[in-house]
Amino acid sequence: MPAGMGIRLDDGPGFPGAKITPHYDSLLVKITARSQERLTAAKKLSRALKEFRVRGVTTNKSFLLNVLEHEDFLNSSVTTSFIGDNPHLLAPAKSKDRAQKILRYIANTIVNGPEPALGATGSPPIDVSPIVPNLGPNTLPTSPSFRSIFVKHGPEAFAKAVRDKKGLLLMDTTWRDAHQSLLATRLRTKDILNIAQPTSVAFNNLYSLENWGGATFDVSMRFLRECPWDRLALMREKVPDIPFQMLLRGANAVGYTAYPDNAVFEFCKMAKDTGMDVFRVFDSLNYSENMRLGIDAVGTAGGIVEGAISYTGDVSNPNKGLYDLEYYLGLTQELVDLGIHVLCIKDMAGLLKPAAAKILIEAIRREHPNLPIHVHTHDTAGAGVASMLACGQAGADVVDTAIDSMSGMTSQPSMGAMIAATEGTDLDTGINLGQANQINTYWEGIRGIYRPFESGQLSGSSDVYINEIPGGQYTNMLYQSKQLGLEEEWPQVKEVRRSEGLEERSDDRILLQHNN
Numbered sequence: 034m035p036a037g038m039g040i041r042l043d044d045g046p047g048f049p050g051a052k053i054t055p056h057y058d059s060l061l062v063k064i065t066a067r068s069q070e071r072l073t074a075a076k077k078l079s080r081a082l083k084e085f086r087v088r089g090v091t092t093n094k095s096f097l098l099n100v101l102e103h104e105d106f107l108n109s110s111v112t113t114s115f116i117g118d119n120p121h122l123l124a125p126a127k128s129k130d131r132a133q134k135i136l137r138y139i140a141n142t143i144v145n146g147p148e149p150a151l152g153a154t155g156s157p158p159i160d161v162s163p164i165v166p167n168l169g170p171n172t173l174p175t176s177p178s179f180r181s182i183f184v185k186h187g188p189e190a191f192a193k194a195v196r197d198k199k200g201l202l203l204m205d206t207t208w209r210d211a212h213q214s215l216l217a218t219r220l221r222t223k224d225i226l227n228i229a230q231p232t233s234v235a236f237n238n239l240y241s242l243e244n245w246g247g248a249t250f251d252v253s254m255r256f257l258r259e260c261p262w263d264r265l266a267l268m269r270e271k272v273p274d275i276p277f278q279m280l281l282r283g284a285n286a287v288g289y290t291a292y293p294d295n296a297v298f299e300f301c302k303m304a305k306d307t308g309m310d311v312f313r314v315f316d317s318l319n320y321s322e323n324m325r326l327g328i329d330a331v332g333t334a335g336g337i338v339e340g341a342i343s344y345t346g347d348v349s350n351p352n353k354g355l356y357d358l359e360y361y362l363g364l365t366q367e368l369v370d371l372g373i374h375v376l377c378i379k380d381m382a383g384l385l386k387p388a389a390a391k392i393l394i395e396a397i398r399r400e401h402p403n404l405p406i407h408v409h410t411h412d413t414a415g416a417g418v419a420s421m422l423a424c425g426q427a428g429a430d431v432v433d434t435a436i437d438s439m440s441g442m443t444s445q446p447s448m449g450a451m452i453a454a455t456e457g458t459d460l461d462t463g464i465n466l467g468q469a470n471q472i473n474t475y476w477e478g479i480r481g482i483y484r485p486f487e488s489g490q491l492s493g494s495s496d497v498y499i500n501e502i503p504g505g506q507y508t509n510m511l512y513q514s515k516q517l518g519l520e521e522e523w524p525q526v527k528e529v530r531r532s533e534g535l536e537e538r539s540d541d542r543i544l545l546q547h548n549n
Contacts, residue, residue, distance in 0.1 A: 071109065075101050088132065095125050158485055163478030165227055166471035168234040178237060180276045183310055188337045191276075192374040195240065195405040201425040201460040203452075204278060204407070204433045205236060206445045207476065208244035208268075211435035214411065214443040217486040218252040222264045224482075228475045229271035235468035239275055240407070240431045241311050244268055245304075246279030250287040262307060269308030278311035278339070279304065281331070283323040294326060301330040313409075315341035315379055321367045328371050339407060340373035344380040345501060349389035358396055365397055365404075375405040375431075378424075381503040383411035383443075387423035394427035407431040410445065413507060415493030417446030418454065425460045436469070438477040442490050443507050449473065502527065 062085075066077035079101045082094055099122040105111050116122060183191040195202065212220040225244070236242070245265055253261040269277065284291040286300050301312065314327035319342060331338045342364045346356035365376060378385070378393065385393070385408070397406060408424045410417050410433065421432040434440065434448035441447060452466045488511050502510065514526050 072107055075107055096123055099124070158483065159481030161478045161481050163224075163227070163475045163482070165475055166231045166468075168231045168468060168471065178274045179240065180274050180310060183276065183337060188335075188374045191337055192405050193403075195375070195430050196403060198430070199459075201429075201451075201455055201462055202238075202240035202431040203448060203462055203464065204241045204243055204431055205232075205239055205435065205448060206243045206433050207436045207439045208242055209247060209249055209280070210243060210433075211439040211444045212483075213248050214445075215439060215487065216480070216483045217488075218248045219256065219483055219486045220479075221257055222253075222259055222267060224479055225264075226267055226271055228472065229268060231472060231475075233272040233275060235472050236464065237275060238463050241276040241278040242272065243278045243280070243313075243433070245277065245309060246281055246287050246313075251289075262303075265304070265307045265309065276310040276337075277308055278313060279309050281312045281314045281327050283314055283316045283320075283325075283327040285323075286327075291323075294330075297326055298330045298333060301327075301334040301336065305331075305334040305336045309336065311337040311339050311375070313339045313341050313377055313379075314373075315343060315377070317343055317381075319343050319364055321364070321371065324368070325371055328368075328373060332372055337375065338373045339375040339377050340368035340371065341377035341379040341409075342368070344378055344385055344393075345382065347384065347386065347389050347498075348393050349386060358392065361393060362396060362400060365401065369401065369404065375407055376401070377407045377409055378429075380408070380410040380420075382501050382507075383413040383417060383497055384501060385410055385420050385424075386416065386498075387419050390420050390423040391427045394424050394429050398428035405430045407433075409433040411443050411503070412441050412446045413443050413493060413497040413502075414495040415441075416495075417441075418450045421446055421451060422454060422460070425455070436476050437473045438480055442493055443488075496527065 064078060064081050064085075066074045066081070068074040068077060079098060082098055082101070085094070087094070100106050103119065103122065105115065105119075177194075179191060179194060182194045208220070208225055212218060232242070245261070245268075250261045253259045253264060265277075279287075281287065281301070284294075284297060286292055286297050292300075304312075312327070312331040314324050314331060316323040324340060328338050328340060342361060344356075344361070346353040348356070348358045348361065351357070361378075368376060376397065390408070394406060394408070397404070406424075406429045408421065408429050408431070410420060412418075421434070424432055432451070433445045434451050435445040437447045437449040448464075449466060449469055452462050452464050452469055455461050456466070490507075490511055494507075497507070510526060511523065514520055514523050519526060
């Protein structure tokens with residue numbers, strides 16, 4: 034005879050029935066299953082219960098599942114003392130109610146701050162209301178802005194204007210690389226928009242604002258639950274006359290794998306149409322064929338192509354060997370041949386010492402007198418301001434900085450320090466230090482709000498000249514080491530990374546020699 038079985042799912046006294054029946058103080062659902070064997074019928078019921086969802090009330094579902102999976106019940110050897118002998122049957126199962134889990138997560142985050150799994154250290158944020166300065170209306174400078182030149186006359190005219198500009202130009206990384214390096218890229222759009230209008234006034238003669246691309250695209254969607262395209266459009270609306278700049282990983286665009294050519298082309302077109310101007314195209318291994326796709330895609334979209342050379346080693350030290358001056362001059366020529374508008378020296382780990390900066394920039398300037406040179410670095414060792422001053426003195430047109438309270442360590446050098454150090458000299462940035470300090474006051478408050486995402490690094494570290502760890506990777510590895518209980522072994526972790534880096538560079542050189 035076929036085996037039959039039935040159970041009642043209820044939250045009160047209940048009454049017989051085969052379907053959901055409303056009642057003032059009870060709710061009952063009857064589920065039946067039939068099979069040739071009792072065990073199979075029990076499995077059917079168990080699966081039906083696991084797939085059944087009841088929201089907002091407590092049910093006896095977990096009890097019924099415990100019974101259906103008990104060996105005595107399945108073997109038909111239960112007695113009237115079955116429940117008394119097995120009190121664990123009444124233990125509630127973990128809730129699978131996604132709505133209640135979301136509410137519990139939101140409540141926990143509000144009370145206790147972001148979870149460590151999201152990259153937070155667990156330190157609570159500081160309860161502050163950042164001061165937004167009132168710098169008056171956004172009046173345009175007397176001379177045409179770099180963005181208006183680009184919009185009206187194109188990338189070549191932009192590059193010429195940059196090269197002809199007297200003084201040292203700055204790019205502000207506060208809206209992208211600074212918080213990526215210091216705050217795990219967690220800066221929300223609303224905190225950018227709040228300071229956007231004063232920024233457009235104080236920094237209207239910047240070379241650019243770096244505000245998009247790199248890890249910001251991924252983190253916006255995965256952690257902040259924001260649309261990166263909306264962010265770009267809103268920033269453009271608030272800051273209409275300062276060039277925007279982004280980081281593009283060649284054929285990888287802003288992802289972590291190579292994408293089809295047409296996807297990269299369409300991405301660059303959409304970015305340009307949404308408000309992006311300068312595209313810094315780079316490949317961490319300086320593989321020009323990977324950069325070629327990004328350069329072509331940006332050029333086709335009508336954007337400004339800033340081709341980047343990833344800097345490592347030390348051109349002032351002949352014992353370094355692998356990456357000498359001739360290597361970088363050769364890469365520069367490759368990028369010029371690919372049609373770039375601006376050259377970037379991308380010092381990802383902050384290894385470019387002042388002496389090396391002078392040698393490298395002067396050599397490139399001699400061979401390419403009309404090519405704008407833009408230098409990017411991280412201040413991990415604390416020598417960033419000195420190196421960027423040396424770059425400017427050697428002939429660089431633009432250097433990267435971050436607002437003071439978001440600068441230093443694995444971020445970029447201090448903007449205020451660069452403004453003050455060049456004031457009254459041939460490298461004068463033309464930026465008002467007082468207004469820059471008002472913008473900085475806002476970011477001092479903001480950084481307190483994002484304190485849970487601080488890496489924990491308290492000072493610069495000159496051992497970066499030995500381990501050569503890139504800025505963003507440095508803080509990520511520090512946090513991950515703490516998560517794994519390896520904080521005391523941090524020096525050994527850096528040493529292992531240094532050894533792996535030497536092997537990677539050796540393999541890279543072999544690859545480059547083979548391709549050449």
